[in-house]
Amino acid sequence: MSRIGNLPISIPEGVEVSVGTGHFVTVKGKKGESTQEIDSAITVKIEDGKVILARSTDEKDHRAKHGLYRSLIHNMIIGVSEGFKTVQELIGVGYRAEVKGQKLELALGYSHNVVIGFPSDLTVTAVTERGKPPIVTTESHDKQLVGQFAAKLRSLRKPEPYKGKGIRFAGEHIRRKAGKSAAK
Numbered sequence: 001m002s003r004i005g006n007l008p009i010s011i012p013e014g015v016e017v018s019v020g021t022g023h024f025v026t027v028k029g030k031k032g033e034s035t036q037e038i039d040s041a042i043t044v045k046i047e048d049g050k051v052i053l054a055r056s057t058d059e060k061d062h063r064a065k066h067g068l069y070r071s072l073i074h075n076m077i078i079g080v081s082e083g084f085k086t087v088q089e090l091i092g093v094g095y096r097a098e099v100k101g102q103k104l105e106l107a108l109g110y111s112h113n114v115v116i117g118f119p120s121d122l123t124v125t126a127v128t129e130r131g132k133p134p135i136v137t138t139e140s141h142d143k144q145l146v147g148q149f150a151a152k153l154r155s156l157r158k159p160e161p162y163k164g165k166g167i168r169f170a171g172e173h174i175r176r177k178a179g180k181s182a183a184k
Contacts, residue, residue: 005066017073088150089133089168090108091165092166102117104116
């Protein structure tokens, strides 16, 4: 039995959920609109301000999809009402970040600047304060999009364990290693 899939999803005020033909669920809110295709084995009903998902059989694949689609719809509802946000720090001497239109330009210690484009659904801001590392903030109503962009950004310069230089999430702890010890 899927414990996650059986939980009803309450719909907050200002959010509109509709089930269309062809197994599509559309969620609209103040932050945007999201659409998700649902497998034909899962049925979606809206009753008393709650979204309820049910599966047709008890097969292993259907049980897995039951919880998956419940989580995806729940994330869509949270996204259009509150939104999702990641904050990343660029730690290293000379590391800089600047947003130019729909592109993020980064100086990460390579011989050239790294330029990353991002979709219009994503809001990226770069803040640089004197004496503090540059901070890149990513916001959107789509949780998958925010996570994917944050992972792509981090992969450009992962934090290394000796000095801790690299791109890390705000508040993330990096395990540090001791360097070479002096000869005896």
